[in-house]
Amino acid sequence: MKAHIVGGGFGGLAAAALLIRNAGMSGPDITIYEADETLGGGFFLTGDANSGYNLPGSIFDKEFRCALDLLGKIPTQANPDIDVAEQFLTFNREHPFDDRTHILDHNLRRVHDQRYGLTLGDGLRLAKLSLTREASLDGQLIEDWFSPKFFGTEFWLLWSTQMGSLPQHTIIEFRRYLNRFVYLFPDLSTMANVLRSQFNQHEAFVQPLVAWLDTAQVNVVKDVFVSDIEFTGSDGDMTVSRLECVRGGASVSVDIASDDIVFVTTGSQAADLSAGTMATPPGPPLNPGRSWALWKKLAAKHAGFGNPDAFFGDDRIADSRWVTFTVTTTGSEFLDELTGLTHSGAGSGGLLTLKDSNWVISLSIFEQPEVLNQPPGTSIWWGYGLFPEKPGNFHPKPMHRCTGEEILREVLQHLGLKQGEPKTEKIVATSICIPCNMPYVNNIWLRRQRGDRPPVVPDGVTNLGLLGQYVELERDIAFTFEYSTRTAWEAVYRLLKRGPAPPNVYQGQFDLAAVWAAAKVFLGLTPV
Numbered sequence: 012m013k014a015h016i017v018g019g020g021f022g023g024l025a026a027a028a029l030l031i032r033n034a035g036m037s038g039p040d041i042t043i044y045e046a047d048e049t050l051g052g053g054f055f056l057t058g059d060a061n062s063g064y065n066l067p068g069s070i071f072d073k074e075f076r077c078a079l080d081l082l083g084k085i086p087t088q089a090n091p092d093i094d095v096a097e098q099f100l101t102f103n104r105e106h107p108f109d110d111r112t113h114i115l116d117h118n119l120r121r122v123h124d125q126r127y128g129l130t131l132g133d134g135l136r137l138a139k140l141s142l143t144r145e146a147s148l149d150g151q152l153i154e155d156w157f158s159p160k161f162f163g164t165e166f167w168l169l170w171s172t173q174m175g176s177l178p179q180h181t182i183i184e185f186r187r188y189l190n191r192f193v194y195l196f197p198d199l200s201t202m203a204n205v206l207r208s209q210f211n212q213h214e215a216f217v218q219p220l221v222a223w224l225d226t227a228q229v230n231v232v233k234d235v236f237v238s239d240i241e242f243t244g245s246d247g248d249m250t251v252s253r254l255e256c257v258r259g260g261a262s263v264s265v266d267i268a269s270d271d272i273v274f275v276t277t278g279s280q281a282a283d284l285s286a287g288t289m290a291t292p293p294g295p296p297l298n299p300g301r302s303w304a305l306w307k308k309l310a311a312k313h314a315g316f317g318n319p320d321a322f323f324g325d326d327r328i329a330d331s332r333w334v335t336f337t338v339t340t341t342g343s344e345f346l347d348e349l350t351g352l353t354h355s356g357a358g359s360g361g362l363l364t365l366k367d368s369n370w371v372i373s374l375s376i377f378e379q380p381e382v383l384n385q386p387p388g389t390s391i392w393w394g395y396g397l398f399p400e401k402p403g404n405f406h407p408k409p410m411h412r413c414t415g416e417e418i419l420r421e422v423l424q425h426l427g428l429k430q431g432e433p434k435t436e437k438i439v440a441t442s443i444c445i446p447c448n449m450p451y452v453n454n455i456w457l458r459r460q461r462g463d464r465p466p467v468v469p470d471g472v473t474n475l476g477l478l479g480q481y482v483e484l485e486r487d488i489a490f491t492f493e494y495s496t497r498t499a500w501e502a503v504y505r506l507l508k509r510g511p512a513p514p515n516v517y518q519g520q521f522d523l524a525a526v527w528a529a530a531k532v533f534l535g536l537t538p539v
């Protein structure tokens with residue numbers, strides 16, 4: 012039996028590792044096919060100190076049970092006696108977030124309200140939603156459940172900038188997030204229980220896992236796009252018989268034996284990503300539509316493969332796009348300015364949201380170094396816009412049409428650092444800001460119906476498992492590498508019937524201590 016894995020993001024890599032660890036397969040019997048030149052998908056790391064780095068921000072928690080279990084067996088590259096999960100948890104224990112200033116208004120005044128501005132009525136509404144059956148929420152939106160006033164509260168701003176949800180997004184995912192993260196309520200502003208990787212996710216998580224797979228002699232084929240999958244049999248009994256691939260412009264077929272298994276990553280939040288430079292805005296994507304093209308083909312063959320159009324396509328972008336920016340700087344002025352403003356030390360501040368910026372910009376100052384070989388004296392910070400489609404306040408155009416310099420100057424102007432002032436010009440001269448347009452990064456929040464995301468093993472298919480964010484799992488929350496790992500674990504467990512089942516998803520609504528701690532916030536018993 013051989014295993015074929017389409018997609019070398021964390022989900023595909025996790026599937027390979029779990030096939031070995033949980034199902035006892037041997038590495039040389041496993042092949043990963045990745046369309047890009049690099050592995051890691053959404054956990055990317057590009058650029059360097061001279062041209063400017065480009066990387067994603069980082070938010071996790073301690074209940075990433077599948078991912079931490081897997082990474083608990085993967086040694087770090089710096090020290091084989093320390094595993095990746097241990098490194099991650101120890102770092103967060105020793106360097107917890109302590110965000111002293113999470114939100115600033117246009118006067119650079121800290122915004123913080125009792126109970127995050129929520130009323131007792133809001134608390135009851137949240138409790139009602141938490142206890143409502145998911146099956147009855149099909150197609151409903153967050154704005155169907157809450158008053159317009161709710162969306163003006165500090166709570167909503169804290170929540171939406173950390174989790175990504177907007178009023179026009181699905182209530183189904185919001186309910187899942189609520190139940191998963193109810194225990195974060197008392198610390199939503201300080202982010203005390205939110206975790207992050209010690210350095211960028213590519214080097215913290217992807218590289219050690221790839222090294223482990225390499226030692227196990229897993230085959231990895233990069234630059235190969237799997238364009239189609241052929242099946243034998245019909246609707247109720249479909250078996251994958253061939254992968255159609257494109258490599259270097261040439262078509263290649265891979266025959267699949269009837270006892271082989273195939274895993275497919277059906278889409279990517281990093282789909283159609285494109286980066287700009289300090290002087291140019293992000294250009295068009297290199298391979299538009301490639302990340303979900305195979306899912307579209309599968310969905311056209313069989314209704315059980317779900318509905319990619321709910322998440323991907325031009326008409327999905329307006330409610331899904333983020334523009335991120337990664338700033339590499341050799342000066343200390345910006346970090347000093349921000350530390351003075353927020354009273355949070357570098358690396359401990361979580362997010363800083365500039366509430367009145369049209370793009371609703373949030374910034375994150377990483378613990379340094381963020382990249383392992385980052386030259387001494389260089390620092391990296393990061394930010395994103397939750398509403399990038401709007402014109403900026405000082406640069407009146409959508410964020411994805413802006414150069415890195417324009418985005419950096421927009422941020423500085425919001426912070427009171429006016430164009431032409433020596434400090435402003437010094438910061439700009441010593442910084443490289445790389446803008447990154449991500450049209451689909453937030454599409455896991457789009458309105459959805461049951462069936463839009465197919466199950467891990469679609470009905471009537473004998474040897475195919477699906478991986479990633481666009482596969483339906485009970486209870487768990489998307490926009491997490493936990494979700495991709497869980498789909499991998501579930502697929503291995505279901506297809507091979509070997510190894511343990513995945514651990515349960517943490518459900519805060521049944522955790523009495525967490526519910527009581529949240530209730531105390533609403534009752535005014537815990538000042539926040």
Ligand SMILES: Cc1cc2nc3c(=O)[nH]c(=O)nc-3n(C[C@H](O)[C@H](O)[C@H](O)COP(=O)(O)OP(=O)(O)OC[C@H]3O[C@@H](n4cnc5c(N)ncnc54)[C@H](O)[C@@H]3O)c2cc1C
Pocket residue numbers: 017018019020021022023044045046047050051052053054067068069070071235236237238276277278279280281301302303305449452478479480490491492493495
């Ligand atoms: C900017 C950003 C920030 C994020 N931050 C966090 C975070 O802080 N915490 C967190 O838990 N999660 C975060 N995520 C979510 C992240 O995407 C997931 O956690 C996880 O990395 C997804 O893994 P995946 O393998 O499912 O998909 P991806 O990482 O998207 O990888 C899918 C891979 O499949 C390949 N592929 C697709 N189709 C084909 C094909 N037909 N043939 C060959 N290859 C194909 C793609 O090229 C891609 O490399 C973030 C994502 C992004 C984009």
